[in-house]
Amino acid sequence: MTTAEFPLNDLAGAAGRMDLLLNAANAALLVSHGLRRDVEVTLLLLGPPDPPRAIRILGERIERWGPDIRGNAALIRRALEHGSRLERETSPGIFASRRSLEEVLAGVAEPLVELREDGQDIREGSLPHDVAFLLSDSVDLTSEEREIISRKNPLACRVGPRSLHTDHVIAIIHNELDRRHASVT
Numbered sequence: 001m002t003t004a005e006f007p008l009n010d011l012a013g014a015a016g017r018m019d020l021l022l023n024a025a026n027a028a029l030l031v032s033h034g035l036r037r038d039v040e041v042t043l044l045l046l047g048p049p050d051p052p053r054a055i056r057i058l059g060e061r062i063e064r065w066g067p068d069i070r071g072n073a074a075l076i077r078r079a080l081e082h083g084s085r086l087e088r089e090t091s092p093g094i095f096a097s098r099r100s101l102e103e104v105l106a107g108v109a110e111p112l113v114e115l116r117e118d119g120q121d122i123r124e125g126s127l128p129h130d131v132a133f134l135l136s137d138s139v140d141l142t143s144e145e146r147e148i149i150s151r152k153n154p155l156a157c158r159v160g161p162r163s164l165h166t167d168h169v170i171a172i173i174h175n176e177l178d179r180r181h182a183s184v185t
Helices: 018-029 069-080 101-106 143-150 166-181
Strands: 040-045 053-058 088-091 094-097 112-121 132-134 155-158
Touching: 018 040, 018 069, 018 166, 040 101, 053 069, 069 088, 069 094, 101 143
Parallel strands: 112 132, 112 155
Antiparallel strands: 040 053, 053 094, 088 094
């Protein structure tokens, strides 16, 4: 959903599967008893009634983010109250704007890795420490979205032989990066 009017008590239904985005953000940001301070998450919301909306979460600045997705949903709700094209910090470490996929990707530094089921196994390639990952939800990308992404020349990778939930993919990616770069923040 792209409105702040979503119900906190039905994140998997009436909120338009906001639970999936929040679980993905949790997988990206949380570690046992803390946060990954070296992570930036951008959630791109394209659903009704008022798309597009981009919510950027900076691990190094966020103050209130925990494992409870309902509490985190309240922070996203607050971010969705901001409807300007200009990015604004709506809570410490949480920024909101009205930006499209193309505009969001324009601000992403390379290298970019797109996680796809038909990509190269992530364990067969090299991954720099400072890399951006692009993941979709359970809805396939449109041909227009594929074209926009292709302009960034992403490396297409997969995490294994099976299709997994987005939040599980993120956990595997973090594990892989932690093992390769051995710096835990």
